[in-house]
Amino acid sequence: xxxxxxxxxxxxxxxxxxxxxxxxxxxxxxxxxxxxxxxxxxxxxxxxxxxxxxxxxxxxxxxxxxxxxxxxxxxxxxxxxxxxxxxxxxxxxxxxxxxxxxxxxxxxxx
Amino acid sequence: xxxxxxxxxxxxxxxxxxxxxxxxxxxxxxxxxxxxxxxxxxxxxxxxxxxxxxxxxxxxxxxxxxxxxxxxxxxxxxxxxxxxxxxxxxxxxxxxxxxxxxxxxxxxxxxxx
Numbered sequence: 753x754x755x756x757x758x759x760x761x762x763x764x765x766x767x768x769x770x771x772x773x774x775x776x777x778x779x780x781x782x783x784x785x786x787x788x789x790x791x792x793x794x795x796x797x798x799x800x801x802x803x804x805x806x807x808x809x810x811x812x813x814x815x816x817x818x819x820x821x822x823x824x825x826x827x828x829x830x831x832x833x834x835x836x837x838x839x840x841x842x843x844x845x846x847x848x849x850x851x852x853x854x855x856x857x858x859x860x861x862x
Numbered sequence: 863x864x865x866x867x868x869x870x871x872x873x874x875x876x877x878x879x880x881x882x883x884x885x886x887x888x889x890x891x892x893x894x895x896x897x898x899x900x901x902x903x904x905x906x907x908x909x910x911x912x913x914x915x916x917x918x919x920x921x922x923x924x925x926x927x928x929x930x931x932x933x934x935x936x937x938x939x940x941x942x943x944x945x946x947x948x949x950x951x952x953x954x955x956x957x958x959x960x961x962x963x964x965x966x967x968x969x970x971x972x973x974x975x
Contacts, residue, residue: 756904761902792969793968794952794954794966794968795905795952797963797964842905850895850907851921852897852905852906853904855902855903
């Protein structure tokens with residue numbers, strides 16, 4: 753059983769569209785991270801959210817941690833081809849372990 | 863510039879062969895991790911190490927072992943490769959505790975024939 757479920761699994765949109773990616777769990781987490789992985793590269797950290805209800809913005813990307821700290825969302829405004837990649841949420845399990853979600857593959861076409 | 867380096871980007875091995883995947887980090891991080899990445903499954907943790915000569919099983923350790931003789935180096939070993947171990951393998955490192963960031967290598971794509 754996957755601890756973190758992401759939806760949608762795949763998203764193909766046109767440049768300029770908005771989109772939201774979801775990361776859901778039945779467990780409560782102390783923190784949650786979002787990573788982006790581009791083809792041929794390892795994942796790179798975008799943001800860490802710690803407080804229930806927290807909202808963080810990174811240029812056109814808005815990240816929200818659910819009030820109950822069981823879920824998170826990533827909203828991209830006016831998507832660009834450079835946003836193409838695999839988006840992964842990750843949550844801390846125990847002291848040192850990071851568990852990853854199933855991933856959302858985003859393709860933004862010009 | 864901080865870096866995690868995986869020794870091989872692409873490997874092709876035959877069933878039953880012993881496979882070594884090497885990972886080196888230059889950030890003096892205590893923690894190191896091996897994940898495998900498969901479509902639709904995200905990243906799944908195989909093993910991690912929080913200190914030299916220390917190791918902990920992750921979620922899918924069966925068929926794998928690890929070695930950490932030096933702080934900067936963490937090796938993943940497939941004693942007898944099988945076709946279901948065909949995957950992308952990612953090494954990562956981090957500082958201990960808290961909500962620290964994982965720094966990843968570029969990955970090693972292993973194909974077992």
